[in-house]
Amino acid sequence: MNRILSDAYSFGIQYLRTKVGAFFSFIFPLILILLFGAVFSGGGEGGISLPVQNMDQGQFSDILLDVLNGTGYFDISMIDRGEEITQYINDNSLTLALYVPSNFSANIGASTQAPVTLYGDMSKASFQVAQGVLNAAITQLNYNLSGGIGLVSLDVQNAGSEKLSAYDFYLPGFVGLTVMISSMYFMTSMCAEYRGRGYFKLLATTLMRKSDWLVSKFIFNSVLLIASLLVTFGFAALLFDLEAVLTPMSFVLVVGGAFLFTSLGMLLGSIVKDPESGSAVSNAIGFPMMFLSGSFWDLNFMPQYMQIIAKVMPLTYLNDGLRDTMIYGNETSALMNLAVVAVLGLVFFALASRLMSWKEK
Amino acid sequence: MSDAIVEVNDLVKRYPPDIKAVDGISFSIQKGRVFSLLGPNGAGKTTTVEILEGLRCPTSGRVRVFGMDVIKDYSPIRKRVGVLPQNFEPFDLLSPYEAVRYWGDEFGLSLGKKEINEMLEMVGLSERRTSMSKKLSGGEKRKLGIALSMVNNPELLFLDEPTTGLDPKARRDLWGLIEKTRKRGTTVVLTTHYLDEAEKLADHVAIMHRGKIIATGPPEELVKRYGKKTAIVLVGVGKEGLRELSRRGIDGTERNGDVMVTVNDPSELRVMFAKLSSIEINLKEMYTRRETLEDVFLSLIGARMEEGVLQA
Numbered sequence: 001m002n003r004i005l006s007d008a009y010s011f012g013i014q015y016l017r018t019k020v021g022a023f024f025s026f027i028f029p030l031i032l033i034l035l036f037g038a039v040f041s042g043g044g045e046g047g048i049s050l051p052v053q054n055m056d057q058g059q060f061s062d063i064l065l066d067v068l069n070g071t072g073y074f075d076i077s078m079i080d081r082g083e084e085i086t087q088y089i090n091d092n093s094l095t096l097a098l099y100v101p102s103n104f105s106a107n108i109g110a111s112t113q114a115p116v117t118l119y120g121d122m123s124k125a126s127f128q129v130a131q132g133v134l135n136a137a138i139t140q141l142n143y144n145l146s147g148g149i150g151l152v153s154l155d156v157q158n159a160g161s162e163k164l165s166a167y168d169f170y171l172p173g174f175v176g177l178t179v180m181i182s183s184m185y186f187m188t189s190m191c192a193e194y195r196g197r198g199y200f201k202l203l204a205t206t207l208m209r210k211s212d213w214l215v216s217k218f219i220f221n222s223v224l225l226i227a228s229l230l231v232t233f234g235f236a237a238l239l240f241d242l243e244a245v246l247t248p249m250s251f252v253l254v255v256g257g258a259f260l261f262t263s264l265g266m267l268l269g270s271i272v273k274d275p276e277s278g279s280a281v282s283n284a285i286g287f288p289m290m291f292l293s294g295s296f297w298d299l300n301f302m303p304q305y306m307q308i309i310a311k312v313m314p315l316t317y318l319n320d321g322l323r324d325t326m327i328y329g330n331e332t333s334a335l336m337n338l339a340v341v342a343v344l345g346l347v348f349f350a351l352a353s354r355l356m357s358w359k360e361k
Numbered sequence: 362m363s364d365a366i367v368e369v370n371d372l373v374k375r376y377p378p379d380i381k382a383v384d385g386i387s388f389s390i391q392k393g394r395v396f397s398l399l400g401p402n403g404a405g406k407t408t409t410v411e412i413l414e415g416l417r418c419p420t421s422g423r424v425r426v427f428g429m430d431v432i433k434d435y436s437p438i439r440k441r442v443g444v445l446p447q448n449f450e451p452f453d454l455l456s457p458y459e460a461v462r463y464w465g466d467e468f469g470l471s472l473g474k475k476e477i478n479e480m481l482e483m484v485g486l487s488e489r490r491t492s493m494s495k496k497l498s499g500g501e502k503r504k505l506g507i508a509l510s511m512v513n514n515p516e517l518l519f520l521d522e523p524t525t526g527l528d529p530k531a532r533r534d535l536w537g538l539i540e541k542t543r544k545r546g547t548t549v550v551l552t553t554h555y556l557d558e559a560e561k562l563a564d565h566v567a568i569m570h571r572g573k574i575i576a577t578g579p580p581e582e583l584v585k586r587y588g589k590k591t592a593i594v595l596v597g598v599g600k601e602g603l604r605e606l607s608r609r610g611i612d613g614t615e616r617n618g619d620v621m622v623t624v625n626d627p628s629e630l631r632v633m634f635a636k637l638s639s640i641e642i643n644l645k646e647m648y649t650r651r652e653t654l655e656d657v658f659l660s661l662i663g664a665r666m667e668e669g670v671l672q673a
Contacts, residue, residue, distance in 0.1 A: 197450045198446055198448065198449070198450060199450075199452070201416055201446055202444070202449075203467070204416055205439055205442070205443075205444040206439070206464065206468055207436070207439065207440065207469055208467050359415075359416050359417060359418070360416060360417040
């Protein structure tokens with residue numbers, strides 16, 4: 001019995017001293033609780049971003065905006081009256097926009113129907129939430145204006161891309177996620193294994209340089225992920241009625257993403273000592289990025305402060321870029337996201353090449 | 362000294378907090394020789410050899426290989442050097458053939474089918490050239506390691522404990538391979554804790570203990586220098602016999618159940634035999650022998666042997 005207790009005690013100490021044990025036992029559950037709690041609580045300041053184009057000059061549209069502001073769910077911004085709204089939505093890759101027609105106040109004054117239109121991507125959760133909140137706000141407004149008679153009504157219209165399905169939304173997000181997992185996790189664990197089995201030392205005796213090794217892994221990942229993109233898209237197109245399209249820019253983004261995450265994986269790999277700590281480090285970086293970069297849900301659905309966190313996640317730019325090009329056809333915005341991916345990739349590449357050591361200190 | 366292709370002067374390697382793994386050693390290695398660093402585990406052999414290979418930075422001291430600084434001029438040096446690291450592990454999912462081709466590419470050599478097959482033939486892996494490396498035996502893996510370390514036809518080959526953990530046959534095979542390499546004119550730096558290996562293969566031995574070189578020279582010269590005594594071996598008398606001898610004022614050492622009594626000069630043998638014959642001990646056999654490298658080593662560092670391996 002003493003032997004058993006002693007063994008359990010010794011094993012427990014070793015388990016905790018690896019830090020992996022401590023991470024998975026204590027830190028990881030906390031991260032998940034914090035993450036999911038924050039996302040689904042709807043807490044925090046601010047809410048869903050709602051650009052509004054108000055063509056009406058009368059008082060009732062101002063009252064409508066006051067009511068919407070009063071819900072606390074929307075961050076309202078104004079779209080210039082000179083813009084063509086559907087074009088504006090496409091150019092800015094918006095998922096939501098509210099249009100108030102020029103005769104809105106006049107119609108209410110005449111006690112006739114005064115519809116407003118909610119444009120957006122109806123496949124997204126944020127659209128459904130916005131629609132629900134708007135309906136509630138309009139019901140309240142109708143009660144205030146006319147004792148409940150439905151003068152103001154809400155029309156909805158798809159915008160951004162025609163007839164988008166959930167699959168269209170998820171496809172670019174999952175492609176981005178695959179790029180991250182395949183490149184970053186692969187590299188981090190590979191670095192750990194190479195260090196553990198002495199392969200780095202072995203490689204250091206050849207003429208290969210660290211940057212050569214990283215570039216070779218980037219090339220491998222790019223080829224692998226382009227193949228993965230083709231297979232994923234091919235299956236999705238066969239099985240579902242997809243509106244999303246494969247564009248040359250989507251391939252460029254996948255290659256850019258492979259460069260970014262291969263470099264990040266090597267950077268993480270430069271600090272890990274063994275395969276266990278390799279997976280702990282990958283998970284610590286990868287899990288938050290998985291959930292906070294728009295792979296599983298629309299970022300607009302998250303509280304404002306979580307959206308700010310999403311902006312520092314490299315995967316956000318890859319996902320946004322892929323959606324821009326594959327769903328909205330907005331190549332300008334995709335190019336901007338590609339630029340962020342490329343710059344981050346170069347920074348990580350430079351850091352990884354500098355920090356990674358194949359030799360012993 | 363003009364033929365020295367490795368020169369080490371006052372080399373020191375410290376690890377935090379204040380462990381001196383290598384403590385101010387100096388030596389040189391002559392071209393075409395097999396130089397063996399011999400010592401028990403933890404003596405500082407691997408640290409020394411990894412510094413010579415350029416894989417570890419020294420704390421202080423000067424290390425020159427082919428007349429160049431091993432840290433500053435690493436790139437030109439490594440083209441001319443082959444390394445079999447301690448505990449070499451091949452890439453599991455490459456066959457020996459693929460591994461040799463891959464390694465050749467890493468040295469900028471595009472080895473053809475013929476050259477690869479010759480390399481595998483030399484190390485005795487022709488039959489296994491298409492097997493996955495993870496399916497190779499321990500000895501075969503080490504042979505593959507030697508093949509990889511020689512893929513660039515090195516002038517200087519480092520073999521760090523190449524036979525550790527191998528069965529006797531695999532060890533003998535690898536010894537043959539090292540002999541072959543020496544005959545090709547390659548200088549070999551061999552670290553080992555097997556005394557028979559050093560005695561069999563090395564032209565020159567440096568005995569390391571606690572980071573220092575405590576003796577250096579050709580094996581036979583070391584025996585002459587440090588092993589002047591003659592030993593009488595009392596087979597199977599064990600610790601009890603040792604105690605009995607001690608009671609009679611005779612010093613001896615017990616090793617693996619045998620007790621050795623030494624005399625400084627063969628002329629003292631008759632007297633000692635007479636003394637030993639008068640003592641009632643359970644003796645199976647008695648013989649005399651001159652000291653070997655093993656005796657020299659053990660007397661120098663006070664180590665002991667377990668199954669042919671030095672223990673600190």
